[in-house]
Amino acid sequence: MGSALVLLLVIVAILGVGVAVGLSRRKRNPFTDQRFVNDWEQRMRALEASLGWRFVAEDQGFQERVPQIGRMLEADRTRVKFQLVGHWRGVPVLAVEVVLRTDNTVTSEYRAYSVVVVPRPMPGPWVLISPRTDRVWGLFDQFTPTGDPVFDGRYEVRRKNPAFAGALLGSGLAQALLQDPRANGVAIAFDEHNLAAAVPGPLLQAPLGHLADLLLDVAGNVPWQALPRG
Numbered sequence: 001m002g003s004a005l006v007l008l009l010v011i012v013a014i015l016g017v018g019v020a021v022g023l024s025r026r027k028r029n030p031f032t033d034q035r036f037v038n039d040w041e042q043r044m045r046a047l048e049a050s051l052g053w054r055f056v057a058e059d060q061g062f063q064e065r066v067p068q069i070g071r072m073l074e075a076d077r078t079r080v081k082f083q084l085v086g087h088w089r090g091v092p093v094l095a096v097e098v099v100l101r102t103d104n105t106v107t108s109e110y111r112a113y114s115v116v117v118v119p120r121p122m123p124g125p126w127v128l129i130s131p132r133t134d135r136v137w138g139l140f141d142q143f144t145p146t147g148d149p150v151f152d153g154r155y156e157v158r159r160k161n162p163a164f165a166g167a168l169l170g171s172g173l174a175q176a177l178l179q180d181p182r183a184n185g186v187a188i189a190f191d192e193h194n195l196a197a198a199v200p201g202p203l204l205q206a207p208l209g210h211l212a213d214l215l216l217d218v219a220g221n222v223p224w225q226a227l228p229r230g
Helices: 002-028 039-051 067-073 135-139 149-154 162-179 208-221
Strands: 054-056 080-088 091-101 110-119 127-131 155-159 187-190 194-200
Touching: 039 054, 039 080, 039 208, 067 091, 080 208, 091 135, 091 208, 110 208, 127 135, 127 162, 149 155, 149 162, 155 162, 162 208, 187 208, 194 208
Parallel strands: none
Antiparallel strands: 054 080, 080 091, 091 110, 110 194, 127 155, 127 187, 187 194
């Protein structure tokens, strides 16, 4: 009788310890106790809620989606820091925070950029339109003036196909970017299969919704069928 009582007390004690440990872990779990959620997690959750996008840890293939920006990462996937996926106005969207080299290949100074990527309605040659004041894009090929002094005073254009780039900008895109306040300080990449908008700064501070809207408005206003191919 005495041994049975001792055994029962031991079992109760073990169960009590297990419950206490479980409760302790539950309190430390950021998904069940907001007191243990750090500031970054709280802000990321708020961003997810406001956009309807979700944070993902798995590689979303940013370098392959936008290779003209991806090659600036020098094949270093660790410089893709954070990723959000979702839809915007019915279109799939990817947002990433990347770390780009800011000067040249000799020194090692870097800056965080936020990039929003959407599908390009029609594939074709790449064109990069970047703010003249942002020298990070100087790592690309030498830019080519468009001949529009106002546009050239604000932007630099790098391209693969001169005929395509000329027709693209001449379709009304150049004037639209000059007149759209959302485009101020934004680099826009027409990659072969995707469009991207990039701004300096971390993901949590970037106007991601405005960038997505800008890209979708650009995509919707470009006369893709009328542009040169190849």
